[in-house]
Amino acid sequence: MRSHTEYLVFNTSERTQIINITPKLAEIVAKAGIQEGLMLVNPMHITASVYVNDAEPGLYQDILAKLEELAPYGKPYKHHQTGEDNGDAHLKRQLLGQQVTLAITKGQLDFGPWEQVHYAEFDGRRKKRVLVKILGE
Amino acid sequence: MRSHTEYLVFNTSERTQIINITPKLAEIVAKAGIQEGLMLVNPMHITASVYVNDAEPGLYQDILAKLEELAPYGKPYKHHQTGEDNGDAHLKRQLLGQQVTLAITKGQLDFGPWEQVHYAEFDGRRKKRVLVKILGE
Amino acid sequence: MRSHTEYLVFNTSERTQIINITPKLAEIVAKAGIQEGLMLVNPMHITASVYVNDAEPGLYQDILAKLEELAPYGKPYKHHQTGEDNGDAHLKRQLLGQQVTLAITKGQLDFGPWEQVHYAEFDGRRKKRVLVKILGE
Numbered sequence: 001m002r003s004h005t006e007y008l009v010f011n012t013s014e015r016t017q018i019i020n021i022t023p024k025l026a027e028i029v030a031k032a033g034i035q036e037g038l039m040l041v042n043p044m045h046i047t048a049s050v051y052v053n054d055a056e057p058g059l060y061q062d063i064l065a066k067l068e069e070l071a072p073y074g075k076p077y078k079h080h081q082t083g084e085d086n087g088d089a090h091l092k093r094q095l096l097g098q099q100v101t102l103a104i105t106k107g108q109l110d111f112g113p114w115e116q117v118h119y120a121e122f123d124g125r126r127k128k129r130v131l132v133k134i135l136g137e
Numbered sequence: 138m139r140s141h142t143e144y145l146v147f148n149t150s151e152r153t154q155i156i157n158i159t160p161k162l163a164e165i166v167a168k169a170g171i172q173e174g175l176m177l178v179n180p181m182h183i184t185a186s187v188y189v190n191d192a193e194p195g196l197y198q199d200i201l202a203k204l205e206e207l208a209p210y211g212k213p214y215k216h217h218q219t220g221e222d223n224g225d226a227h228l229k230r231q232l233l234g235q236q237v238t239l240a241i242t243k244g245q246l247d248f249g250p251w252e253q254v255h256y257a258e259f260d261g262r263r264k265k266r267v268l269v270k271i272l273g274e
Numbered sequence: 275m276r277s278h279t280e281y282l283v284f285n286t287s288e289r290t291q292i293i294n295i296t297p298k299l300a301e302i303v304a305k306a307g308i309q310e311g312l313m314l315v316n317p318m319h320i321t322a323s324v325y326v327n328d329a330e331p332g333l334y335q336d337i338l339a340k341l342e343e344l345a346p347y348g349k350p351y352k353h354h355q356t357g358e359d360n361g362d363a364h365l366k367r368q369l370l371g372q373q374v375t376l377a378i379t380k381g382q383l384d385f386g387p388w389e390q391v392h393y394a395e396f397d398g399r400r401k402k403r404v405l406v407k408i409l410g411e
Contacts, residue, residue: 038238044389054216059216087336090336090337094327094369095231097231099375112183114182133377173277175375189373190364193353195356196351203344203345239314247279247405248318272409
């Protein structure tokens with residue numbers, strides 16, 4: 001059994017932003033040299049998500065609009081009594097999905113035609129990390 | 138370490154449909170012969186979910202009704218500017234949950250009394266695949 | 275390759291309750307002695323979630339309030355035709371997220387500064403189990 005661990009760093013220009021991280025993950029798979037395995041991709045901050053969906057700009061807008069509708073920014077969340085203003089971001093992360101596990105088969109990400117992995121930031125403009133961990137052989 | 142990879146194929150008769158795939162997964166576990174491991178079950182298309190919940194027809198209706206309420210079909214999603222009409226399906230997948238990882242213990246799916254794995258299709262009537270990948274020993 | 279399996283048991287005093295289980299998971303990691311691996315944390319009952327977010331009491335209230343808004347208790351869910359009254363709990367579990375997979379690096383949970391793992395109970399006051407399974411070396 002082998003393992004491989006990396007940390008990606010993001011610092012988005014917008015408070016809320018979606019970034020396609022599939023090319024970075026494919027590079028890590030190539031570098032790790034693991035042929036058959038599972039890869040966890042997990043945001044290390046709790047106001048961001050990693051999710052798999054279509055890499056289509058209109059869909060990015062639909063996703064952000066839906067999350068804004070379901071958990072709007074600027075509401076009197078109890079979490080704000082700590083001095084924070086990002087209660088919406090903590091909730092959006094949960095609704096979109098926290099993390100993904102991916103399959104590696106024959107040395108490559110084992111994806112359907114439209115599967116692309118995204119980092120969704122809900123409280124950006126600061127440095128944040130995403131953990132990538134592969135287990136396999 | 139050993140690994141085992143399979144692809145299930147679904148072609149639902151309805152646009153939106155829930156299918157209990159637990160028996161198929163139990164067959165794969167038996168065939169793989171892996172005693173202790175983790176099994177990723179991941180839809181390879183981004184308008185479907187794999188989730189674990191009760192195999193109860195009333196609950197299936199509740200789940201589909203709730204998702205229809207939260208992300209209705211036929212709204213002017215930005216994604217539709219590409220010619221698609223399935224913006225709702227992309228959103229429903231995220232709200233329900235994209236994928237699951239299951240435990241295999243003593244050669245069997247290690248489940249509580251009511252845990253059943255389901256494929257939820259939100260844009261069906263076409264061939265779609267679900268990846269099943271086991272890592273273990 | 276090595277594996278380690280444990281079952282945590284919860285019996286909450288409230289119907290709906292959030293419990294920080296990070297210390298229990300850290301103990302299991304220490305006991306397992308696995309240095310590099312993946313850990314699945316999965317509720318074995320389908321009216322509960324395991325999720326990662328901030329361990330902040332105000333946020334717990336925000337999460338429970340948002341889920342109550344999106345999937346209220348006491349509505350005429352179809353699932354209730356079986357005699358159950360917990361249709362809301364099945365839906366809340368899906369919206370919050372069913373389960374998480376965690377990374378173990380150098381013998382410890384590989385977490386960002388605020389990542390804490392929680393058990394969220396939506397139909398409590400009874401004994402329920404959470405499966406913890408580690409694969410690694």
